[in-house]
Amino acid sequence: MPQISYTEVLTVVTCTCGINFAIPDTLHGQMLDHRASDPGRTVSVYCPLGHQWHFVGKSEAEKQRERAEAAERRAKATRDLLAAEERSHAATKGNLTKVKKRVANGVCPHCNRTFANVQRHMKSKHPEECAHA
Numbered sequence: 001m002p003q004i005s006y007t008e009v010l011t012v013v014t015c016t017c018g019i020n021f022a023i024p025d026t027l028h029g030q031m032l033d034h035r036a037s038d039p040g041r042t043v044s045v046y047c048p049l050g051h052q053w054h055f056v057g058k059s060e061a062e063k064q065r066e067r068a069e070a071a072e073r074r075a076k077a078t079r080d081l082l083a084a085e086e087r088s089h090a091a092t093k094g095n096l097t098k099v100k101k102r103v104a105n106g107v108c109p110h111c112n113r114t115f116a117n118v119q120r121h122m123k124s125k126h127p128e129e130c131a132h133a
Contacts, residue, residue: 015047031055 010022023045031043032055044054058066099109106114108121110129115121122129 013053015049015051015053017047017049017051019047019049021048032059 009025011025011028012020012022014020044052047053106118110126
């Protein structure tokens with residue numbers, strides 16, 4: 001039987017039938033690269049038993065890219081939520097400042113009437129609000 005001398009690197013892969021066999025490392029790399037560059041097309045090889053074999057699923061590069069995209073979407077959603085919370089806080093703070101100024105000028109915050117003594121008015125006309133405070 002003739003002897004063949006092979007000097008390249010071989011990679012061991014497993015067919016869907018379960019048999020392990022070796023393919024050139026360059027072919028293995030092409031199969032992986034082709035899957036990453038064009039997921040719709042596949043590069044196939046045949047196992048020693050004659051089964052057509054190819055990579056299925058996502059490559060590690062695709063998985064990493066999807067994880068990075070998901071992390072970026074989560075970060076953007078968090079930034080958007082923080083911005084909305086800051087706007088809400090600013091609006092609430094503005095409304096509170098407005099009410100405080102009106103009360104300081106003698107305006108009742110509940111019935112919008114003006115009084116010289118707001119404290120006395122609050123105790124006599126709105127005792128339930130004074131009890132909460």
